[in-house]
Amino acid sequence: MFKKLTLAAAALALSASSSFAATQITWWHAMGGELGKKLDEIVANYNKSQDKYQVVASFKGTYAETMTAAIAAFRAKQQPDIVQVFEVGTGTMMAAKGAVYPVYQLMKDAGAEFDPKAYLPAVVGYYTDTQGNMLSMPFNSSTPILYYNKSVFKKAGLDPNTPPKTWEDVESFSKKIMASGAAKCGFTTGWISWIQLENFSAWHNLPIGTNENGFGAIDSKLSFNGPTQIKHWENLKKWQAEGIFQYGGPEGGNDSGPKFYSQECAMVMNSSASRAGVVNNAKDFEVGYGMLPYYADVKGAPQNTIIGGATLWVLKGHDAEEYKGVADFFRYLSSPEVQADWHQFSGYLPITQAAYDLGKKQGYYEKNPGTDVGIQEITLNQPTANSKGLRFGNYVQIRKVIDEEFQALLGGKKSAKEALDAVVERGDKLIAEFAAANK
């Protein structure tokens, strides 16, 4: 009885507060630590800037946890208005037509000012449908770049202002560094899947899958077991045996950062959004920035890199009034000032041309060298069908498969060809299952 009473009281209080106060907009996100604090600051500034809507942001854990939480909430009809979903969840979100309110549609229905052309094509290309409609709102996008230790380069007799351009350079620089005793290992990397397979393929203008990397149809097949990728994985295995390359672990590669900070490895490939962390941790040495290396003998390389990170998806099932608020909040988020601030603080890419231009005008990139390497990489060339991104169902699991097969390769259980063939075979099965479930 008591429980019932408190419930009733709570319900009353809720309905009372919502009828007097501004319309509440819920936003579930996965930004912890410093990024989370910055995000809360952005939300607080928005809430202060007007009094019609109030955005309530909640941290829900990792990307996978946030996505799972939102899906479970949707099934229980308790979904938030906005959820932040990582790029590999794009295929799943896109297929969920009954659950997702596409952003272009939302902006049109709400009558908000919205110009899709203002956004950087390399960023939004990942999140538009085949007709060119923007389905989700880019928020934090990054791309992998190369960080290197200038002090070690100097000690090894290399020019500290010249990062390696090609993989051949990476190998010869590493050998020189190791021979001179400046560092124990040449390089390490975060994100084997994202950097050493997906971006590697795009950077060399090689297809990741059929149907334009899955953009064209749901029942696509993977194709990153081509000769160049096999050669690259063979090299990684060989370099690991020689000590040139050290494995940083599965997924994001948690060990890769410490290996670089402790000056054990002279170079690391990781997200452009790691920049703040790298600079904070590189206490005893100077950090240099470069583009990802490529194989000089591959035609069309370097093409352009692809992005990672997350976008904001709007879920169906709320009132029109709330969606008006969401549209207004998105307008605020994309404004050059907010974007430039977020981009410069976090190392994520600016999502609009205006935000990038604002940064240039402020002289930010001159004062902070390396901050625009990522932008240069994604805009290096007009993206081709091979390099505009990837979109496959069940891709969260396929990422895991890539990690597993890479471990089998380094563990000596499989050759590069066997490992990549297995990735494709297991990945295709997962994509087919997804296609069957989303008919």
Added chain:
Amino acid sequence: MQTKRTIFSSKVLPYWLILPQLAVTLIFFVWPAGQAVWQSFLREDAFGTSTQFVGLANYAAILHDPGYLNALIVTVIFSISVATVSIVLALILAVAANSLLKSRSLYTTLLVWPYAVAPAVAGVLFWFMFNPTIGLIPYLLQGLGYHWDDRLNGTDAMILVVIAATWKQISYNFLFFLAGLQSIPKALIEAAAIDGAGPAKRFRDIVFPLLSPTTFFLLVVNVVYTMFDTFAVIHATTQGGPNQATNILVYKVFTDGFIGLDLGSSSAQSVILMLIVIALTFIQFRFVERNVQY
């Protein structure tokens, strides 16, 4: 054996008395288990917007999945290793502690402590100690000429999770063995000693046979423990890797369902797990309970 029988005047009262327990069982066990069974016959997208009834297709897919077969083998190796190692070590410790007179309670307290540590914390502790980059033990092993790498070497990873899971379980087994040892009649052991049986012979011929119901009970309980409660240990250490070398069944249910969002397959796997538990519980009741006699 005598039975006490209380006669209730009301026919309804007993049902009221068991109602809370029944309600808890129905809401927290039967209902979700029923949902899992139903879900295991469906193929659904993550959001539940399109659902098809596929009959036993999810089960067929699992049984043809090499990953599932691998998880089954890994689970068997893992459970048997953890159960054996923790039972043997706990027995040795219990016999040793039992032979002490003054300090027995002190040792008992100390040995039971690890049981109070949450599995996830135990996992993280060992993960740190064995971490190839920052851990102490790989550093020491390097001195012995062994290159430890649980990130890439499946055997190393398995050893790591077995140690982490065993460490916690020793305490539990120890308590049962100690209680079992203390309930062995002194007269039996003393009689054997008078007849000239040494400590080893006494243990082999008298103590261990009398402990066998306890051992069998612990074997079943430990296998159930390794199959379900070790989720946190795996999640905090290897996350099933490298290359699925430590991907036990319950962890696969989690990754397929909550990371991969394939609810049909995940449910089918949990139904199979449920059948295994039912079988184990049956064995325990049928054989263990019947044989417990001192």
